[in-house]
Amino acid sequence: MSSPKKVIISACLLGEACRYDGKSKPAYHVSEAYKEYEIIPFCPEAPILGTPRERISVIEMANKALHVRGDESGRDLSKHLKFEVLSFLKEHHDVTLAVLKSKSPSCGFGTTPIFNIQREQIALGNGIAAQIFHDRGLHVKSELGM
Numbered sequence: 001m002s003s004p005k006k007v008i009i010s011a012c013l014l015g016e017a018c019r020y021d022g023k024s025k026p027a028y029h030v031s032e033a034y035k036e037y038e039i040i041p042f043c044p045e046a047p048i049l050g051t052p053r054e055r056i057s058v059i060e061m062a063n064k065a066l067h068v069r070g071d072e073s074g075r076d077l078s079k080h081l082k083f084e085v086l087s088f089l090k091e092h093h094d095v096t097l098a099v100l101k102s103k104s105p106s107c108g109f110g111t112t113p114i115f116n117i118q119r120e121q122i123a124l125g126n127g128i129a130a131q132i133f134h135d136r137g138l139h140v141k142s143e144l145g146m
């Protein structure tokens, strides 16, 4: 018997209470759509920042580079998040599909608010994890519109 296909899904969409506010954002239509797949839950923020935690945002710096920073502390979390995402991908290198939570600074795909250093929203773009997944060739989908 062949092994099931695999899909990475944002853990909060699966009902895990891993969001910054200690809540989840269940989207049962997503798990239903992939019920024949092996589902691999993914949340890069909770393991390194804890839950609940400070809100974070994607900021475009003066040199146009995108960094993830704490809204209150201003702490730059980009390196920590990147390390977490790359470690996850190393463990799950055989997975080619990811369904990620919209609007998140980590998981959003084309839906994440991007701010300038004055904290004005200047665009919608990708969260840090979604961008890395995309760069690594994964097919990334948002739960919106599914």
Ligand code: SF4
Residues within 6 Å of the ligand: 010, 011, 012, 013, 018, 019, 020, 042, 043, 044, 045, 046, 101, 104, 106, 107
């Ligand atoms: S959107 Fe991503 S980083 Fe945020 S709680 Fe959900 S899985 Fe975690």
